[in-house]
Amino acid sequence: MVMRKxxxxxxxxxxxxxxxxxxxxxxxxxxxxxxLGDLMAAAGVTGGALHHHFPTKKALALAVIEExxxxxxxxxxxxxxxxxxxxxxxxRAVFEAVAEELEQQGYVRGCPLNNLAHELSLAxxxxxxxxxxxxxxxxxxxxxxxxxxxxxxxxxxIDPERFAAxxxxxxSGAMSMAKASQNAGVLRECLKGFxxxxxxxxxxxxxxxxxxxxxxxIG
Amino acid sequence: MVMRKxxxxxxxxxxxxxxxxxxxxxxxxxxxxxxLGDLMAAAGVTGGALHHHFPTKKALALAVIEExxxxxxxxxxxxxxxxxxxxxxxxRAVFEAVAEELEQQGYVRGCPLNNLAHELSLAxxxxxxxxxxxxxxxxxxxxxxxxxxxxxxxxxxIDPERFAAxxxxxxSGAMSMAKASQNAGVLRECLKGFxxxxxxxxxxxxxxxxxxxxxxxIG
DNA sequence: TTATAAACAGACCGGTTGTCCTGTTTTGTC
DNA sequence: GACAAAACAGGACAACCGGTCTGTTTATAA
Numbered sequence: 001m002v003m004r005k006x007x008x009x010x011x012x013x014x015x016x017x018x019x020x021x022x023x024x025x026x027x028x029x030x031x032x033x034x035x036l037g038d039l040m041a042a043a044g045v046t047g048g049a050l051h052h053h054f055p056t057k058k059a060l061a062l063a064v065i066e067e068x069x070x071x072x073x074x075x076x077x078x079x080x081x082x083x084x085x086x087x088x089x090x091x092r093a094v095f096e097a098v099a100e101e102l103e104q105q106g107y108v109r110g111c112p113l114n115n116l117a118h119e120l121s122l123a124x125x126x127x128x129x130x131x132x133x134x135x136x137x138x139x140x141x142x143x144x145x146x147x148x149x150x151x152x153x154x155x156x157x158i159d160p161e162r163f164a165a166x167x168x169x170x171x172s173g174a175m176s177m178a179k180a181s182q183n184a185g186v187l188r189e190c191l192k193g194f195x196x197x198x199x200x201x202x203x204x205x206x207x208x209x210x211x212x213x214x215x216x217x218i219g
Numbered sequence: 220m221v222m223r224k225x226x227x228x229x230x231x232x233x234x235x236x237x238x239x240x241x242x243x244x245x246x247x248x249x250x251x252x253x254x255l256g257d258l259m260a261a262a263g264v265t266g267g268a269l270h271h272h273f274p275t276k277k278a279l280a281l282a283v284i285e286e287x288x289x290x291x292x293x294x295x296x297x298x299x300x301x302x303x304x305x306x307x308x309x310x311r312a313v314f315e316a317v318a319e320e321l322e323q324q325g326y327v328r329g330c331p332l333n334n335l336a337h338e339l340s341l342a343x344x345x346x347x348x349x350x351x352x353x354x355x356x357x358x359x360x361x362x363x364x365x366x367x368x369x370x371x372x373x374x375x376x377i378d379p380e381r382f383a384a385x386x387x388x389x390x391s392g393a394m395s396m397a398k399a400s401q402n403a404g405v406l407r408e409c410l411k412g413f414x415x416x417x418x419x420x421x422x423x424x425x426x427x428x429x430x431x432x433x434x435x436x437i438g
Numbered sequence: 439t440t441a442t443a444a445a446c447a448g449a450c451c452g453g454t455t456g457t458c459c460t461g462t463t464t465t466g467t468c
Numbered sequence: 469g470a471c472a473a474a475a476c477a478g479g480a481c482a483a484c485c486g487g488t489c490t491g492t493t494t495a496t497a498a
Binding site: 033117131171189193 | 247248249251252328329333334336337338340341342347350351354355377378380381382384385387388389390391392393395396398399400401405408409411412413415
């Protein structure tokens, strides 16, 4: 009698593997079209283990949203924009980076946040709240960056919230069309339309007034 | 033995009733979350009748997309924009009309096209093509209107396709956020951001060059 | 070692799903 | 009226889904 292989408990690793395939499968096929059997097979996990870490399918999806989708938005949008020299440049860079990534990978699976938001927002209020918070954080990061730019004198008197809302909306909608047409070109199209627009509320445009003094309020 | 009620065949009416509830249910719960049993119960239709008009669930959804969703986009977007005095005014009017409608009805179910597009674009190529075509028609109508405005001298040298893409993207994305937050305010926010932008490519702005010649087309 | 709980395995079950199939009724046509 | 096709009724079914349940193995602490 041979004891062939011994089991090694690895709770974190197993949880991570499940979240990996769940994130990927939910993104590719959606929540309802992904069965737990599919996930178990893809992750090489038994039902007992899956149920141990995520008692229900909803709990699994909630974890995907709060841990993975939120992180994805942070990594591809919030952090780059905050690190950019200005909000406008950050937005432009993200648009282009995403467009290029999609074009060279040959297909468009859409925005993880928007994909799940459309399918789950009306299905369950817990889902909806988690998704709405990610949207809110996303918009607030952009608005904060605009405000910082304005303090530096590099941005006009545009309303930060409006700019942020429009940016997120334009990106989300563009990704929606890119997914339907399987063509990332509309992303570039929207970016160019976005760039060709100029801010107007301050009709007399302050042209590159590089920061001279620390300013307390919006220029 | 009493023959109480006789049956009356009404193919078109039955088909219409099925499409009515399918359109509504797909919009509210999505495709995968709507079972044929639900639809049959809601429509008061038996399985035989349903299967007679729509052999598969996919065929039903395809009919909803091509007949109902396309019509909804036409009625709430294409026709009003084409009938408006200008593309910009038409877009503004639609944004406001939708926002007001959502606010007074108290909840947001999202854009029918985007809802189905997100769930079905990757699931099946026939779905995807049908949805992509509706997006394309939507954008083209707006672009055509911009071109008409330009011929009338009421619009600058903005790129019509870019304007159209950005408009559809901004609306789709705004509806996505409105659905997640169950608050139509973001629609107004995006509209204001949109209005505050000015067209730039023709840096010297042609200001209100009112029509000098009789125009053959829409006034 | 021993006790205890966590981690995992895998079978099992009730309910649902989409589809199919057989029959009956209505409608149109000659 | 005869007949064929369309329109409709409703049951049946196999596959599948998510969740539960019991049992076994591993890690931890005393």
